[in-house]
Amino acid sequence: MSLERFINQAVSSWMSEDGPDSDIVLSSRIRLARNLSDIKFPTIATKDSAEAVIQAIRERVIAGPSTQFGPLELLKVDEIQPLQKRVLVEKHLISPHLAENSLNGAFLLSENEEISIMINEEDHIRIQCLFPGLQLSEALKVANDVDDWLEEKMNYAYDEQYGYLTSCPTNVGTGLRASVMMHLPGLVLTRQMNRILPAINQLGLVVRGIYGEGSEALGNIFQVSNQTTLGKSEEDIVDDLKGVVAQIISQERSAREALAKTSNIQLEDRVFRSFGVLQNSRIIESKEAASCLSDVRLGIDMGYIKNISRNILNELMILTQPGFLQQYAGGPLRPDDRDIRRAALIRERIQMESNE
Amino acid sequence: MICQECNERPATLHFTNFSNGEKTELHLCERCAQEQGEMFLMNQGAGFSINHFLQGLLNMDSPFQAKTKDPFQQQEEVLQCENCSMTFPQFLKVGRFGCSHCYDTFREYLIPVTRRLHSGNTTHHGKIPKRVGGTIQLQRNIATLKHTLSDLIAKEEFEKAVDVRDEIRALEKQLAEERRGGE
Ligand SMILES: [Zn+2]
Ligand SMILES: [Zn+2]
Numbered sequence: 011m012s013l014e015r016f017i018n019q020a021v022s023s024w025m026s027e028d029g030p031d032s033d034i035v036l037s038s039r040i041r042l043a044r045n046l047s048d049i050k051f052p053t054i055a056t057k058d059s060a061e062a063v064i065q066a067i068r069e070r071v072i073a074g075p076s077t078q079f080g081p082l083e084l085l086k087v088d089e090i091q092p093l094q095k096r097v098l099v100e101k102h103l104i105s106p107h108l109a110e111n112s113l114n115g116a117f118l119l120s121e122n123e124e125i126s127i128m129i130n131e132e133d134h135i136r137i138q139c140l141f142p143g144l145q146l147s148e149a150l151k152v153a154n155d156v157d158d159w160l161e162e163k164m165n166y167a168y169d170e171q172y173g174y175l176t177s178c179p180t181n182v183g184t185g186l187r188a189s190v191m192m193h194l195p196g197l198v199l200t201r202q203m204n205r206i207l208p209a210i211n212q213l214g215l216v217v218r219g220i221y222g223e224g225s226e227a228l229g230n231i232f233q234v235s236n237q238t239t240l241g242k243s244e245e246d247i248v249d250d251l252k253g254v255v256a257q258i259i260s261q262e263r264s265a266r267e268a269l270a271k272t273s274n275i276q277l278e279d280r281v282f283r284s285f286g287v288l289q290n291s292r293i294i295e296s297k298e299a300a301s302c303l304s305d306v307r308l309g310i311d312m313g314y315i316k317n318i319s320r321n322i323l324n325e326l327m328i329l330t331q332p333g334f335l336q337q338y339a340g341g342p343l344r345p346d347d348r349d350i351r352r353a354a355l356i357r358e359r360i361q362m363e364s365n366e
Numbered sequence: 367m368i369c370q371e372c373n374e375r376p377a378t379l380h381f382t383n384f385s386n387g388e389k390t391e392l393h394l395c396e397r398c399a400q401e402q403g404e405m406f407l408m409n410q411g412a413g414f415s416i417n418h419f420l421q422g423l424l425n426m427d428s429p430f431q432a433k434t435k436d437p438f439q440q441q442e443e444v445l446q447c448e449n450c451s452m453t454f455p456q457f458l459k460v461g462r463f464g465c466s467h468c469y470d471t472f473r474e475y476l477i478p479v480t481r482r483l484h485s486g487n488t489t490h491h492g493k494i495p496k497r498v499g500g501t502i503q504l505q506r507n508i509a510t511l512k513h514t515l516s517d518l519i520a521k522e523e524f525e526k527a528v529d530v531r532d533e534i535r536a537l538e539k540q541l542a543e544e545r546r547g548g549e
Binding site: 047049053154158162165168169171172174175176177178179183186237239240242247 | 464466
């Protein structure tokens, strides 16, 4: 398969489309956790109880396909190939937990991959909406519509005091996790993250790297999300998050301006060195690739590099992960071979841009 | 053992983190854990799991111990969910409920848990499902209108107040009807 066709098939709308503030906010995600009353939660589910959840979803889909979101396809985790599972995880459409550890795990996916509904994950139902750029309220609206559509035909576990009842007490109430993925190279380069992180935590939000392990954030990509789910309305949770995100955006913009003023040539050098690495390397590990991609994306945003679309970061961060590389290669690859494939895929992808 | 964070107070909460096959331990006092604990809880990638946190809750002067009905020590009185058979000690161990009925069964012990997990909050103020929510939305609307009404009266805007009062009456009538219909 040609790389172009592969990318067209592999890329979801949030990766390829621009949204508000998408020079800094890569994507916005809303997740709602829901459970059915009377059926055991997935933590202690049996094959039968988990099957009952899938059956309820299937009946809902048959009773009335949602015209407002387009067709939703029901897929069972056990029935798809391991490599495909991995690719879905890398695209953030399903969780690693659903892919690897769920009993009778399944999911519904919309055609543009904006909506995914995980079944028998930690909760019976997890509705996820993923939008490009900063569009939390828009994503919340769609998630609420999906939620209402499901609720028409099934009995949610709901309590007057505790709201939507979830398997883990950390999600009870709204069951809402709102998060944004942000590219913050300016704050990292100017060493301000360590100052900002505790401040964000104090506001009741959580920041973590999405790629990479522990505290390191590969590609300078961070996820900011709400911590508590009980006590505030969904709209307030989203508004509070938006307020903090707006502040982070303005700090990142000033950091970039300061960098351009004080170390313009150093920054330009860094950007073009990284660009050179991506254009020329024959072997590249994911860590180095992520760091170079972040530099190049910053170079595009700041106008050093022209004629290359900024989506290259979103796309290549996803497409150079092991699952995608192996899918593109058409079979399993050893880690050494992945690094070679990764380098080749990045070179070709950049080539594609210059051909256009 | 002394708290690793403040190096002052005794450590009563003990977190264990497994990542990349390596085990790290964290020993905190109640105060420091409260400040940091929620961060660990949500940061699931870091591996500090909620059950350690919940178990930690038991090591200190908590409402659990103050209860005359101690859910742990008196074997015959252990709380157990009728629907899924989960016991309260089991819930604390795994950090997950077995089913939605567990919330009812363990209700009186959950307030300190939710308060700690949700920055002091113990009551939902968000969305109400259309069908299952039943009359909750109606009750909430009436409460909001009553609030508006007293504001209007305080501001001496009586004409508007009359309208609001009528609206409240209509909703209360609707509520009474729905309740009767539901039984
Ligand atoms: Zn301490
Ligand atoms: Zn139960």
